[in-house]
Amino acid sequence: MAIYTAAELNASETLGTSEAEIFSNSNKIIIKQLILANYTATDRTAQVKVVPSGGSTGDEHIIFGDITVQANTTQVIDLAMVVAANASIRGLASAASSINVHISGVEVT
Numbered sequence: 543m544a545i546y547t548a549a550e551l552n553a554s555e556t557l558g559t560s561e562a563e564i565f566s567n568s569n570k571i572i573i574k575q576l577i578l579a580n581y582t583a584t585d586r587t588a589q590v591k592v593v594p595s596g597g598s599t600g601d602e603h604i605i606f607g608d609i610t611v612q613a614n615t616t617q618v619i620d621l622a623m624v625v626a627a628n629a630s631i632r633g634l635a636s637a638a639s640s641i642n643v644h645i646s647g648v649e650v651t
Contacts, residue, residue: 544650546572551645554579557588557635561599564590564643565631570650573631576619577644580611587611587636588643595628603632611641 551573552565580586587610591603601607611617625631635641 547649547651549647549649551647551649552631552643554642554644556639557633557641557643558638559634559636561589561591561632561634563630564633565645567625567629567631567649568627570627571625572648572650573621573623573625573645574647575645576606576621577616577646578609578611578619579616579642579644580613580640581642582637582640583613584637584640585610585612586640588633588641589635590631590633590643592623592625593630593632594626595630599630599632 555564587608590606593599593603
């Protein structure tokens with residue numbers, strides 16, 4: 543029987559201009575909310591991918607591409623996305639040190 547546990551899947555992470563891992567999971571997860579906070583005075587964009595275990599980080603894994611986060615605002619994205627175990631959630635921003643990302647959801651064990 544599966545156990546569903548609400549979880550902060552990653553603490554706040556600042557996106558860079560090069561794609562990097564935000565979070566990786568050892569169990570199946572359900573992403574429920576993605577929060578992108580732009581703490582600069584300029585509009586910025588962000589991209590988020592979910593790359594399956596053993597997969598390469600190509601455009602086919604983009605779940606949110608070029609999301610505009612307006613200056614000094616927060617973009618909240620509610621969803622219910624099941625992610626297989628050992629996947630990698632990756633992201634980047636149009637400018638370094640401009641957007642923080644926070645992911646919350648459910649861990650399935």
